[in-house]
Structures are given as C-alpha cells and as structure tokens.
Amino acid sequence: MQEIPSKILVVDDNETNVEIITHILLEAGYEIAVAYDGEYALELASALDLDLILLDILLPGISGLEVAKKLSEIEKTKNIPILFLSALNETGDIVRGLEMGAVDYITKPFQEAEILARIRTHLKIKKLEKERIDLLQAIQQDLEVARSNQQNLVSFHFPPSKDFKIYSSYKPMDLVGGDLITYDLLTSGDLDILFGDVTGHGIAAAMVSLMAIITFKTMNKSFLTPSECLYWIHNTLTPMISTHYISAIYLRYNSTDKLLSYSMAGHHAMLLIRNGELIKLGTKGFCLMMFPHLLTENREFNLESGDRLFLFSDGMFEVPDEEENYLGEKTFYDIVESFISITGRAFLDAIQKKVLEHSKQKIADDMTMLVLELL
Numbered sequence: 001m002q003e004i005p006s007k008i009l010v011v012d013d014n015e016t017n018v019e020i021i022t023h024i025l026l027e028a029g030y031e032i033a034v035a036y037d038g039e040y041a042l043e044l045a046s047a048l049d050l051d052l053i054l055l056d057i058l059l060p061g062i063s064g065l066e067v068a069k070k071l072s073e074i075e076k077t078k079n080i081p082i083l084f085l086s087a088l089n090e091t092g093d094i095v096r097g098l099e100m101g102a103v104d105y106i107t108k109p110f111q112e113a114e115i116l117a118r119i120r121t122h123l124k125i126k127k128l129e130k131e132r133i134d135l136l137q138a139i140q141q142d143l144e145v146a147r148s149n150q151q152n153l154v155s156f157h158f159p160p161s162k163d164f165k166i167y168s169s170y171k172p173m174d175l176v177g178g179d180l181i182t183y184d185l186l187t188s189g190d191l192d193i194l195f196g197d198v199t200g201h202g203i204a205a206a207m208v209s210l211m212a213i214i215t216f217k218t219m220n221k222s223f224l225t226p227s228e229c230l231y232w233i234h235n236t237l238t239p240m241i242s243t244h245y246i247s248a249i250y251l252r253y254n255s256t257d258k259l260l261s262y263s264m265a266g267h268h269a270m271l272l273i274r275n276g277e278l279i280k281l282g283t284k285g286f287c288l289m290m291f292p293h294l295l296t297e298n299r300e301f302n303l304e305s306g307d308r309l310f311l312f313s314d315g316m317f318e319v320p321d322e323e324e325n326y327l328g329e330k331t332f333y334d335i336v337e338s339f340i341s342i343t344g345r346a347f348l349d350a351i352q353k354k355v356l357e358h359s360k361q362k363i364a365d366d367m368t369m370l371v372l373e374l375l
Helices: 015-027 038-047 064-072 091-099 112-150 202-218 226-237 328-338 344-358
Strands: 007-011 031-035 052-056 082-086 104-107 164-171 179-185 191-198 246-254 259-265 270-274 277-281 299-302 308-312 367-374
Touching: 007 015, 007 038, 015 031, 015 112, 031 038, 038 052, 038 064, 052 064, 052 112, 064 082, 064 091, 082 091, 082 112, 091 104, 104 112, 164 179, 164 344, 179 202, 179 367, 191 202, 191 226, 191 367, 202 226, 202 246, 226 246, 226 259, 246 308, 270 328, 277 328, 328 344, 344 367
Parallel strands: 007 031, 007 052, 052 082, 082 104
Antiparallel strands: 164 367, 179 191, 191 246, 246 259, 259 299, 270 277, 270 308, 308 367
C-alpha cells in the first residue's frame, strides 16, 4: 500500500520564501497548503488534517507567536508540530516560540538539506508519538475489558437462603486486581467459599485469580475437606505459576447443622462477631504455590443464629496515610468493633469508608471483604 504523503502548511508573507519552500517540499513528495497571514493560517489549520506547520514569526496582523498560541489552545491543532521560520536576529522571539510549544526553528536564508532533515525528524517524532498514544489507548481499552471481566473474580451475589445472608465488597488498587471471592453450592447443600489474595496487582495477578477460580469451579469437592481442596488447587496451579502466591481461606458451611469447616493457606485470621465480641478464627499454613508442599489443617466450628463471620484482605489494614504510617491490624479491629451494631452491606461500607479516611482516599492494595450473617 502506497504511503499517504504528509500534509504541511507553510505560513509566510514573503512570496519568494513561500516559492522556495514549496518547491523543496513538493519535490520531496509532501502535500502543501499555503497561507500568507495568521488569520488564514488558523482557518486552514482548523479545516485540514495537517501533519506539520512551517510558521514565520513576523506576519502581518496576527504574529506567528500569536498563531502558535492559538493553535496550542485548539484541540484539533494542539499536537501539530510547529517549526518557526526566523531570521538570525530574532533569537528572543524564537525562545518565546519554543516556550509556547513550537518544536524547532529554521533560520533564513533556507538550506534545502536542513529544511528536509528537520521536517523528516519531526514527522517521525509525530508518528512515533501517535503510535504511543494509540498503544496507550489500546492498553486502556484492554484494561477496561479486563476490569469488566474482573467482576467474575469477585462474587457479589450468593444463593438465597432462609438461614443466612452473604455480602461482599471489592475495591481494586488498579483497574484490575488480584483478590478473589467465589463460591459453589454442593449437591449436599453445603456452601463452599474461596476467599483469596494474589500477590501483586494488575492483569498478571488477575489472571492468576482467574486460574484459581477455574480450578475451584471445576474440581470435585464433594469428598474433599476444605484443607484437601486447598491442596488440590495448590497442586494444580504450582506447575503453571512461579511468580505469584495466593493467601486463601476455604470455607464450607452446612446450614442444617450450622457447622463451619475451614482451612487457611497463609491468610490472616477471620473474625467471628458473636454477642458484641470479636473472636479470631484461623489456622496455620503456607500460601498456595509458595513452596512445593502445602501444609494446611482443617478445623470445624459450630455457628449460632446471630453470628457474623467477617473475612477481609490485608489491603484493609495495610493502608498508609500521607506520612506512610500504616493503619495496622489492631486499629482495623477497633474500626470493625466500632461498627458491630451495623449489619449487611452497610457494615462493609462503613468499614471501607473509615479505612479510606486514614489514607485520604488513596488505595495501596486491593480492598476486599465478605461477611456471612446467620439469621
């Protein structure tokens, strides 16, 4: 495919200069438009799709400096490279022009080799800048798609039950993050929940989260304990992932017996809220994929009507303020305790709002929470 010639606007009130420049540029294969004053130059710049402007500093009416300033204020023309045409005694004007956004200047009398070399250089820079902008826009679009798909990594809706309610909250550090919440309703009626936090952020962490969710969704959990389920996920992902770990909590809740079975892989304790008190529930264990062999344990706990089980990622307490003072677990527990009387989604919203007050709304890590409330 033949390359489309670049379009250049030549602005100069001296006809001889215009003839010399246009001859040089036409011979080099460029398309040319000509203006002899600033007003017409602005009209042409707004009407045409220009790649570059050669602009004389001294023009009748509106000066070249004023033209450059006006072009920099118009969305369509603000990124068109401007090369000033100047006499050697106009150094001060050249400096002001460069300060206004011009990219270069060419002194009179003109040298053909110099004009073409400077034009080729700035057209190449403009092309590379356009490619950079196009690439950034494409990346941004991909991130938006990834952000939309990210919603599948965090479950916000859980199966309805007369015995319990579940609420979740997720605020990623970037457009996409590495935290995950997913669930599966087993044929036995038990509800399995996987709550996890992948090291790192962004698309790579989100991909690891997705792989963990797919493994969780497709594995046969019916005859495995929560600890064995974590072991299964670990063994499945370890051969494929060497750059990330997952700290995880695996819950299984039998609503008939109000029996909670759980296991943890390198995750901090969850909180049981019972009768206005906070009770830490946790198990020992390494993060998934951290070491070849996973060491986990399985525990059971009987819940009662009115209990609330609160899970949260470390992004909820590893939150720095403007002086890099971190909120910390103890202060976070105090915040949770201060909102014990609130239930449902309002409970999660109140905690998140208070935490973000500490950081002045700055998010240092993915912030993820889940609360299971027994009716």
